[in-house]
Amino acid sequence: xxxxxxxxxxxxxxxxxxxxxxxxxxxxxxxxxxxxxxxxxxxxxxxxxxxxxxxxxxxxxxxxxxxxxxxxxxxxxxxxxxxxxxxxxxxxxxxxxxxxxxxxxxxxxxxxxxxxxxxxxxxxxxxxxxxxxxxxxxxxxxxxxxxxxxxxxx
Amino acid sequence: xxxxxxxxxxxxxxxxxxxxxxxxxxxxxxxxxxxxxxxxxxxxxxxxxxxxxxxxxxxxxxxxxxxxxxxxxxxxxxxxxxxxxxxxxxxxxxxxxxxxxxxxxxxxxxxxxxxxxxxxxxxxxxxxxxxxxxxxxxxxxxxxxxxxxxxxxxxxxxxxxxxxxxxxxxxxxxxxx
Numbered sequence: 337x338x339x340x341x342x343x344x345x346x347x348x349x350x351x352x353x354x355x356x357x358x359x360x361x362x363x364x365x366x367x368x369x370x371x372x373x374x375x376x377x378x379x380x381x382x383x384x385x386x387x388x389x390x391x392x393x394x395x396x397x398x399x400x401x402x403x404x405x406x407x408x409x410x411x412x413x414x415x416x417x418x419x420x421x422x423x424x425x426x427x428x429x430x431x432x433x434x435x436x437x438x439x440x441x442x443x444x445x446x447x448x449x450x451x452x453x454x455x456x457x458x459x460x461x462x463x464x465x466x467x468x469x470x471x472x473x474x475x476x477x478x479x480x481x482x483x484x485x486x487x488x489x490x
Numbered sequence: 491x492x493x494x495x496x497x498x499x500x501x502x503x504x505x506x507x508x509x510x511x512x513x514x515x516x517x518x519x520x521x522x523x524x525x526x527x528x529x530x531x532x533x534x535x536x537x538x539x540x541x542x543x544x545x546x547x548x549x550x551x552x553x554x555x556x557x558x559x560x561x562x563x564x565x566x567x568x569x570x571x572x573x574x575x576x577x578x579x580x581x582x583x584x585x586x587x588x589x590x591x592x593x594x595x596x597x598x599x600x601x602x603x604x605x606x607x608x609x610x611x612x613x614x615x616x617x618x619x620x621x622x623x624x625x626x627x628x629x630x631x632x633x634x635x636x637x638x639x640x641x642x643x644x645x646x647x648x649x650x651x652x653x654x655x656x657x658x659x660x661x662x663x664x665x666x667x
């Protein structure tokens with residue numbers, strides 16, 4: 337158990353190092369906030385499911401630099417996202433636009449919600465019917481005779 | 491009816507399993523290419539072999555061409571290089587895009603391993619790489635005579651990949667011309 341401790345500590349420290357924090361200077365301070373929004377919403381094309389902000393891959397560094405350049409050139413957030421999607425495909429967008437290939441993705445939460453609602457309604461309806469049937473109608477005589485029969489047989 | 495609805499979860503489970511099984515077959519590192527069917531982007535860079543002479547997109551036109559993105563730091567490029575030499579010997583026009591590399595290292599590499607490229611473009615900042623959506627060397631683009639991209643391969647080209655992905659399209663482009 338004790339031998340695990342250094343390994344655990346190394347893993348934890350590796351996790352801490354993974355967050356990439358480079359200081360980026362902008363001519364206009366408002367760019368800085370947009371820059372951070374953008375790089376957290378864009379996906380590193382090389383790594384599986386890391387955004388540009390978290391990834392230390394060389395391609396992510398290049399793309400962060402490119403986002404910075406495009407901001408300085410005065411492009412809007414939407415234009416920058418489009419610029420990268422034109423080159424790296426919609427894969428790079430964490431929020432792809434709704435179109436013929438992504439409608440399944442976008443509609444699935446609603447679909448699951450409706451299926452869930454349907455199931456819940458069916459279950460509660462069934463339960464209330466059962467409640468009404470079960471409680472009042474207990475034929476005491478029949479019950480008693482059944483129990484007696486059971487006794488005599490057993 | 492009541493009995494049958496009991497089987498719905500099983501049907502749902504089997505359906506989901508089938509969908510997910512298909513998903514297992516896919517390679518998650520394969521990105522859909524945004525550039526197939528698009529013209530090769532414009533660029534204005536230096537030749538690898540000259541610090542003074544510039545090269546642009548027009549140099550790629552004229553016949554079906556492979557544009558191969560390579561670098562000396564790219565391990566898989568070593569594996570691929572022999573195949574590129576072979577293709578070049580067979581008469582396939584190959585142009586190199588030396589990507590984020592050191593000029594000296596790149597020139598030395600070509601001297602040692604042979605030079606399959608008609609010429610190499612020197613993209614030291616990787617900006618043409620960004621325009622091409624490059625995310626991992628080696629990558630190879632197949633262009634027609636007008637510079638439109640017909641196929642893109644991320645990763646090594648070997649005999650099998652050439653036969654499966656490139657040969658037919660390439661012959662077609664040659665024939666069209």
